[in-house]
Amino acid sequence: MSSGEKLDPLPAAFILQPPVFHPVVPYVTTIFGGLRAGKMVMLQGVVTRDARKFQVDFQCGCSLHPRPDIAIHFNPRFHTTNPHVICNTLHHGRWQAEARWPRLALERGDSFLILFLFGNEEMKVSVNGQHFLHYRYRLPLSRVDTLGIFGDILVNALGFLNINVSSLGAKAWVAAAPDFPRCLDRPRTPSCPRQPMSHQL
Numbered sequence: 001m002s003s004g005e006k007l008d009p010l011p012a013a014f015i016l017q018p019p020v021f022h023p024v025v026p027y028v029t030t031i032f033g034g035l036r037a038g039k040m041v042m043l044q045g046v047v048t049r050d051a052r053k054f055q056v057d058f059q060c061g062c063s064l065h066p067r068p069d070i071a072i073h074f075n076p077r078f079h080t081t082n083p084h085v086i087c088n089t090l091h092h093g094r095w096q097a098e099a100r101w102p103r104l105a106l107e108r109g110d111s112f113l114i115l116f117l118f119g120n121e122e123m124k125v126s127v128n129g130q131h132f133l134h135y136r137y138r139l140p141l142s143r144v145d146t147l148g149i150f151g152d153i154l155v156n157a158l159g160f161l162n163i164n165v166s167s168l169g170a171k172a173w174v175a176a177a178p179d180f181p182r183c184l185d186r187p188r189t190p191s192c193p194r195q196p197m198s199h200q201l
Contacts, residue, residue: 020158022050025054026150028062035144041116042159047152049109052079054151056116060143065094070144071139072123074116078108078152089138101133133154 012126017032035058040099043056055075070090077084089096089125106112116122122136149155 018071019159019160021156022160023149023155025153025155026148027155028059028148028160029158030062031058031124031145031147035118035141037118037120037141038163038180039118040163041118041147042157042158042161043114043116043149043155044159045153045155046111047076047078047106048154051108051152053077054153055151056114057148057150058116058150059146060139062148063144069139069143070139071137071144072135074108074135075126076104078104078106078187081109085133087133087135091139099135105130105132107182119171 020027020029023029047054052077057070057074059068059070061195067090069092070088073086073088073090075086075088082102083106085100085101085104087099102168113128115126118141122134122147124134125132129187147158149158
């Protein structure tokens with residue numbers, strides 16, 4: 001690189017954590033600075049053609065033994081007669097009451113863009129530009145510092161964003177979903193590695 005060549009800067013929407021491209025699943029990573037209201041996690045990928053289920057876990061730590069608390073467990077299931085999504089919380093090794101959403105907006109083999117938006121009291125999820133669910137926190141969001149992705153998906157990109165929800169409006173963030181992948185579709189720079197080392201369970 002010549003001394004006069006400028007690096008392509010990360011978009012202003014990114015926090016200090018760079019995006020991750022094509023991680024191997026299962027994939028576990030630290031969320032720099034933890035979660036707080038106004039953060040968004042963007043997951044772009046493909047459901048495998050023989051998928052049974054996959055899950056995205058927002059965890060309170062990354063230990064194996066004892067198993068960490070899971071503040072938010074997002075679990076689409078395809079192997080049942082009626083595909084659906086389960087959300088739940090694991091606290092002190094015990095699952096709490098399941099929350100279930102029918103009419104899953106994904107099928108085996110589908111590409112997807114899933115946005116997880118974290119508010120003061122609940123998480124909102126959109127799938128391919130459509131609001132899908134909201135899940136009230138059962139553990140403090142401030143405890144979440146780890147993201148785990150498991151199951152039958154191929155991940156193309158994982159992004160961590162700061163979103164000013166008040167400036168977008170209550171539902172405008174969902175309508176803006178098709179624009180978010182552009183944040184990841186940029187020339188690779190030393191600040192934006194293509195394939196960081198994954199941490200497998």
